Amino acid sequence: MKTIFNDHTRIDEALIAATKFLTRFSIEGARRDASVLLVFILGGDREILYRAPEQILTTAESELFKQCIERRSKREPVSHILGKREFWSREFFVSSDVLDPRPDSETLIDVVLKHVTKTKKPNSILDLGTGSGCLLLTLVAELDGVQGTGVDLSPKALEMAAKNANALNLTDRVQFIQSRWFENVEGIFDIIISNPPYIETADIADLQTEVREFEPHLALDGGADGLECYRLIVSQANEFLKAGGYLIFEVGIGQDDAVTGMMKQAGFDGIEVHNDLASVGRCVSGYSKL
Ligand SMILES: C[S@@+](CC[C@H](N)C(=O)[O-])C[C@H]1O[C@@H](n2cnc3c(N)ncnc32)[C@H](O)[C@@H]1O
Numbered sequence: 001m002k003t004i005f006n007d008h009t010r011i012d013e014a015l016i017a018a019t020k021f022l023t024r025f026s027i028e029g030a031r032r033d034a035s036v037l038l039v040f041i042l043g044g045d046r047e048i049l050y051r052a053p054e055q056i057l058t059t060a061e062s063e064l065f066k067q068c069i070e071r072r073s074k075r076e077p078v079s080h081i082l083g084k085r086e087f088w089s090r091e092f093f094v095s096s097d098v099l100d101p102r103p104d105s106e107t108l109i110d111v112v113l114k115h116v117t118k119t120k121k122p123n124s125i126l127d128l129g130t131g132s133g134c135l136l137l138t139l140v141a142e143l144d145g146v147q148g149t150g151v152d153l154s155p156k157a158l159e160m161a162a163k164n165a166n167a168l169n170l171t172d173r174v175q176f177i178q179s180r181w182f183e184n185v186e187g188i189f190d191i192i193i194s195n196p197p198y199i200e201t202a203d204i205a206d207l208q209t210e211v212r213e214f215e216p217h218l219a220l221d222g223g224a225d226g227l228e229c230y231r232l233i234v235s236q237a238n239e240f241l242k243a244g245g246y247l248i249f250e251v252g253i254g255q256d257d258a259v260t261g262m263m264k265q266a267g268f269d270g271i272e273v274h275n276d277l278a279s280v281g282r283c284v285s286g287y288s289k290l
Helices: 012-023 032-040 057-074 077-084 101-120 134-142 153-165 201-206 228-241 256-265
Strands: 084-087 088-095 123-128 145-154 174-178 189-194 240-249 268-275 281-287
Touching: 012 032, 012 057, 032 077, 057 077, 077 084, 088 134, 088 153, 088 268, 088 281, 101 134, 101 189, 101 240, 101 268, 101 281, 123 134, 123 256, 134 145, 134 153, 134 174, 145 153, 153 174, 189 268, 228 240, 256 268, 256 281
Parallel strands: 123 145, 123 189, 145 174, 189 240
Antiparallel strands: 084 088, 240 281, 268 281
């Protein structure tokens, strides 16, 4: 591969060369990605790009930056190259073993935090399909005294969730269980949250490379109509919720009506759809039978 830039390159020159290189590979937001990766290599000080653009990269910095840019040119997500992703103002470790926390999923956090201000303080939250743990750990960190249980079928995802719990000093307030949805879950909970896989199987081939090639299909594939996991979870959720307990799902675009229907049929009350910042119905919530 043609070299991206020569050694002994200035910061500003490296940034321009890397941006051009990524643009050649049709990476959208090439300059943004190149800057984020360069700042990462330079130790996280963003200001340096403006304060000392003439500073020469060391050989080690040059080499590492080139490697990062090459990885990005092959469409590896920036978060995987950095090994982390911000969610609700906290950093989470991520890798190709877990779904990257998405900004849209902050809607679920927002709705649950508003819900708890109106009700008795919850003691327990169950997260089905915890992945990196971003939803569960955020809520446990935000809600004093709450204990969290995170479930995933993927042992590697559970390892990542445990690593994140450790980094956030939450290990004594969460447990992680390998389980196919409720299979190995014991107890009843105040709140059940879930962002299950919801992409229709046939649509997976058309996803952008960053998602299709670098994120686990177990986190994406929601079956033929994308709704299989919701059906399974809704059919059992009442058994694992306290009377009047709260069930909330993240849903894919256009799935809110179908999930509302399932929850109605299962006897949930007060079902609501909650929009994300783009006015898309992003979460569906309801209360279990009293
Ligand atoms: C869309 S990801 C959500 C991850 C994380 N909660 C988030 O919001 O970023 C769905 C998660 O469900 C897990 N999963 C898929 N099928 C499962 C099953 N049958 N039982 C338990 N977890 C499952 C996947 O491994 C993945 O971590």
